[in-house]
Amino acid sequence: MIYDYKLTTRTGDTLDLADYKGKVIMIVNTATGCGFTPQYAPIEEMYRKYHEKGFEVVDIPCNQFGGQAPGTDDEIHEFCVTKFDTTFPQMKKSDVNGENELPLYTYLKSQKGFEKFDDHPYKELLEKNFSMIDPNWRTNPDIKWNFTKFIIDREGNVAARFEPTADMEKVGECVEALL
Numbered sequence: 001m002i003y004d005y006k007l008t009t010r011t012g013d014t015l016d017l018a019d020y021k022g023k024v025i026m027i028v029n030t031a032t033g034c035g036f037t038p039q040y041a042p043i044e045e046m047y048r049k050y051h052e053k054g055f056e057v058v059d060i061p062c063n064q065f066g067g068q069a070p071g072t073d074d075e076i077h078e079f080c081v082t083k084f085d086t087t088f089p090q091m092k093k094s095d096v097n098g099e100n101e102l103p104l105y106t107y108l109k110s111q112k113g114f115e116k117f118d119d120h121p122y123k124e125l126l127e128k129n130f131s132m133i134d135p136n137w138r139t140n141p142d143i144k145w146n147f148t149k150f151i152i153d154r155e156g157n158v159a160a161r162f163e164p165t166a167d168m169e170k171v172g173e174c175v176e177a178l179l
Helices: 037-053 073-084 103-111 123-133 168-178
Strands: 006-008 014-016 024-030 055-061 149-152 158-162
Touching: 024 037, 024 103, 024 168, 037 055, 037 073, 037 168, 055 073, 103 158, 149 168, 158 168
Parallel strands: 024 055
Antiparallel strands: 006 014, 024 149, 149 158
């Protein structure tokens, strides 16, 4: 269950997901130098709009995709605050795939695997690149790129997985419906 996991914040504190029982949570792997980085703005907008109603964002910077999250945890945080005025909690930079992946991501991927990329200007490029690397990329549950979002309902269930190509309006509608 989602509430069994703990994360390390960028400042070294422990975030116990059990503290978020009864809330709707978005868990997202992020990067500061990605074509999807502007998604910080609608994520922050959702956080401000719905936080009082029980919505939390767990931002996990990850440098596994194109090296697009360089820098220290403090440098990443400074970028997000300066560029996007983010106020939601930011975790320590971590892996979301592979032998060093956070156990939380092992769980999330077991609950909601990859389905497809939505129509988006980057869809064709992403699919082409993944096809060259791994012919079976469509069938494994791995995180494919930065800004993959998992939405957790108030009971702690993984309600949805949105790839970075998903329309942020649809993500917001999902969150709103669960609140």
